[in-house]
Amino acid sequence: MAFQGIGTGLGVVNNYDAATNTMGTGHNGMAYGHHSTDQDATDRMKSSTETSYQEKEEVEPIEPEVLRNHQITQLARQYTREREKESMHLSRTRSRQSRHSISASTLEQNPFAPEKDSILDPQSANFNSRAFSRALLNLESRDPANYKMRTAGFSFRNLNVHGFGSATDYQKTVGNKILSLFGAISSLVGAGKRKIDILQGLDGVVYKGEMLVVLGPPGSGCTTFLKTISGETHGFVVDGESTINYQGISPKQMRNDFRGEAIYTAEVDVHFPSMTVGDTLSFAAQARSPREIPGGVTRRQYSELMRNVTMAMFGILHTMNTKVGNDFVRGVSGGERKRVTIAEASLAGAPLQCWDNSTRGLDSANALEFVRTLRMSGDVFGTTAAVAIYQAPQSAYDIFDKVLVLYEGRQIYFGPAGAARGYFERLGYHCPDRQTTADFLTSMTSPAERVLRKDFEGHVPRTPDEYAKAWRSSPDYEKLMSDVQEYEQQHPYDGQALQDFRESRRMQQSKYQRHTSPYTLSYVGQVKLCLLRGFQRLKADPSLTLTQLFGNIIMALIIGSVFYNLQMVTSSFYSRSALLFFAILINAFASALEILTLYAQRPIVEKHSRYAFYHPSAEALASILTDMPYKIVNSILFNIVLYFLTNLRRAPGPFFFFCLISFALTLAMSMLFRTIGSVTRTLAQALAPTAVLILAIVIYTVST
Numbered sequence: 030m031a032f033q034g035i036g037t038g039l040g041v042v043n044n045y046d047a048a049t050n051t052m053g054t055g056h057n058g059m060a061y062g063h064h065s066t067d068q069d070a071t072d073r074m075k076s077s078t079e080t081s082y083q084e085k086e087e088v089e090p091i092e093p094e095v096l097r098n099h100q101i102t103q104l105a106r107q108y109t110r111e112r113e114k115e116s117m118h119l120s121r122t123r124s125r126q127s128r129h130s131i132s133a134s135t136l137e138q139n140p141f142a143p144e145k146d147s148i149l150d151p152q153s154a155n156f157n158s159r160a161f162s163r164a165l166l167n168l169e170s171r172d173p174a175n176y177k178m179r180t181a182g183f184s185f186r187n188l189n190v191h192g193f194g195s196a197t198d199y200q201k202t203v204g205n206k207i208l209s210l211f212g213a214i215s216s217l218v219g220a221g222k223r224k225i226d227i228l229q230g231l232d233g234v235v236y237k238g239e240m241l242v243v244l245g246p247p248g249s250g251c252t253t254f255l256k257t258i259s260g261e262t263h264g265f266v267v268d269g270e271s272t273i274n275y276q277g278i279s280p281k282q283m284r285n286d287f288r289g290e291a292i293y294t295a296e297v298d299v300h301f302p303s304m305t306v307g308d309t310l311s312f313a314a315q316a317r318s319p320r321e322i323p324g325g326v327t328r329r330q331y332s333e334l335m336r337n338v339t340m341a342m343f344g345i346l347h348t349m350n351t352k353v354g355n356d357f358v359r360g361v362s363g364g365e366r367k368r369v370t371i372a373e374a375s376l377a378g379a380p381l382q383c384w385d386n387s388t389r390g391l392d393s394a395n396a397l398e399f400v401r402t403l404r405m406s407g408d409v410f411g412t413t414a415a416v417a418i419y420q421a422p423q424s425a426y427d428i429f430d431k432v433l434v435l436y437e438g439r440q441i442y443f444g445p446a447g448a449a450r451g452y453f454e455r456l457g458y459h460c461p462d463r464q465t466t467a468d469f470l471t472s473m474t475s476p477a478e479r480v481l482r483k484d485f486e487g488h489v490p491r492t493p494d495e496y497a498k499a500w501r502s503s504p505d506y507e508k509l510m511s512d513v514q515e516y517e518q519q520h521p522y523d524g525q526a527l528q529d530f531r532e533s534r535r536m537q538q539s540k541y542q543r544h545t546s547p548y549t550l551s552y553v554g555q556v557k558l559c560l561l562r563g564f565q566r567l568k569a570d571p572s573l574t575l576t577q578l579f580g581n582i583i584m585a586l587i588i589g590s591v592f593y594n595l596q597m598v599t600s601s602f603y604s605r606s607a608l609l610f611f612a613i614l615i616n617a618f619a620s621a622l623e624i625l626t627l628y629a630q631r632p633i634v635e636k637h638s639r640y641a642f643y644h645p646s647a648e649a650l651a652s653i654l655t656d657m658p659y660k661i662v663n664s665i666l667f668n669i670v671l672y673f674l675t676n677l678r679r680a681p682g683p684f685f686f687f688c689l690i691s692f693a694l695t696l697a698m699s700m701l702f703r704t705i706g707s708v709t710r711t712l713a714q715a716l717a718p719t720a721v722l723i724l725a726i727v728i729y730t731v732s733t
Contacts (some may be wrong), residue, residue, distance in 0.1 A: 188230070
């Protein structure tokens with residue numbers, strides 16, 4: 030699909046806001062009033078509270094002040110519960126009315142040419158993303174030769190994941206640095222490693238369009254599970270006997286040929302801080318834009334409209350021209366930055382999306398809207414979502430279809446979300462009042478939080494292994510394994526489902542791209558897109574470039590003043606040799622800071638590579654081309670000032686030869702520093718060989 034990230038959007042948000050007002054009017058003209066309901070709830074609470082205290086007064090007297098405070102507290106709690114229930118009911122009612130009120134004529138309209146202030150206009154307050162998504166789906170269905178929906182459910186059987194680690198670790202100091210060398214040698218030969226089990230014996234199936242919530246405390250394996258499903262297995266090993274079926278696609282094929290179709294979104298927000306929110310999301314929309322643009326619009330118009338729709342959906346349209354920012358650059362707020370991350374992943378349009386605690390930093394309303402968006406995407410486009418959420422509200426939990434509960438890497442439940450609570454209650458645990466189902470399920474992994482029923486003491490599982498054993502002995506597990514087996518029979522590897530998926534993917538790819546490539550744009554298109562972003566970054570934050578430029582000019586003036594107007598005599602040979610040494614030194618090492626730039630953007634490039642936006646080499650080439658104007662201007666200004674100020678041979682031939690050698694030296698050293706930054710994993714690993722290399726070149730230059 031061209032776009033699978035659209036959800037409930039502002040239409041539902043507006044309906045929800047209207048429903049929580051004192052008086053609102055629905056689509057059918059019915060008025061909703063809250064004053065009478067609130068008054069009834071207050072009267073009921075007063076009567077019930079007074080009755081309860083009258084009964085207590087028969088037993089023992091109660092101070093009037095204590096009674097009054099208790100009544101106030103009870104009234105406040107009851108009032109809050111009544112308002113929450115009624116607001117949720119009205120929100121659902123308005124949402125249903127909004128869905129049913131979308132007329133057939135609206136669905137027949139072109140969503141890329143919406144009428145002003147209509148429900149298809151993302152710039153309008155009346156915008157309804159459900160209507161837009163259905164209109165987009167209707168538009169694409171008219172052209173089956175260029176558009177075909179892709180879905181990707183998945184099943185996993187006997188999923189075991191492990192890693193390797195050392196039994197001990199120590200703080201690196203000068204004294205034990207030699208010991209670390211022996212440890213590095215041991216790790217290379219495979220000695221001294223200890224196997225650590227992360228996930229053990231997981232089974233399950235998630236059909237296309239379904240939503241799976243993964244619950245468990247930190248360290249239980251939720252992140253590892255999501256990474257395994259999305260194919261991000263760097264740093265750990267999936268057991269060879271484990272089976273994962275992506276609706277007829279093997280894990281190797283999904284990882285290599287369809288990498289951008291199963292994405293993993295981490296909980297950290299990594300973006301270019303100097304870029305605006307609009308430019309950041311526009312880049313994502315262009316990177317995954319299909320070959321044939323629907324609606325008769327250009328590729329740029331398509332990406333801008335998709336960007337506006339996504340921003341309106343997540344409520345960040347007002348941050349269009351605001352910098353994303355980070356801990357050091359002022360930009361949008363933390364919650365808005367989190368929504369930018371979610372919007373960017375949504376624009377990738379992946380049929381299988383894994384979200385790792387993506388609601389962190391969001392308030393309950395935005396977290397609920399995020400889950401509703403995923404629900405909407407699954408209902409309309411068949412998108413499958415696996416979400417790890419900590420402390421999920423009940424309203425968000427009820428939206429999910431299935432739930433997976435992990436306890437120290439063991440699977441203690443997998444099945445319908447509505448049946449999970451009953452399963453653990455049958456085991457002998459009690460769910461306290463006012464505790465959400467998600468918190469109740471998570472409390473099963475904490476001995477201090479779970480509550481036993483009195484008649485089950487001594488007969489309930491307590492350890493992770495006992496929980497896993499009880500789960501495998503339950504009828505729910507037998508039903509699950511039957512569903513997994515049936516799913517694998519319906520979707521065999523290399524079957525018709527794989528051919529349909531590959532055909533749909535090929536429809537979106539550029540005609541100049543390889544069939545087996547996970548990228549949508551051609552390589553030239555990727556370079557152009559990264560080049561445009563490079564100049565946008567340079568325009569947004571030119572401070573480093575200008576500082577280097579003015580710094581080199583000042584160095585040229587200083588060196589030129591030291592060797593000012595050398596005479597054409599033999600006694601100036603030593604001075605001229607020193608002058609050439611300084612000229613070579615400054616031109617060669619002017620690009621040393623590029624290593625810092627490479628490591629600053631590496632997390633972003635790695636994320637975009639996982640999303641299959643572009644190949645990392647395309648970004649590397651675009652970065653070289655972006656820096657080329659600065660290098661040319663810097664070389665001209667530096668060499669002109671230094672050359673003529675020091676009275677070197679003032680003739681065209683020697684001057685242009687001097688500029689050529691200086692510029693070639695600048696490019697060669699720049700590529701050398703970039704190579705060091707590319708082959709190393711950490712900044713410390715890159716700076717050490719860089720310092721040694723600079724010292725060696727200086728010594729060699731002086732000696733020659």
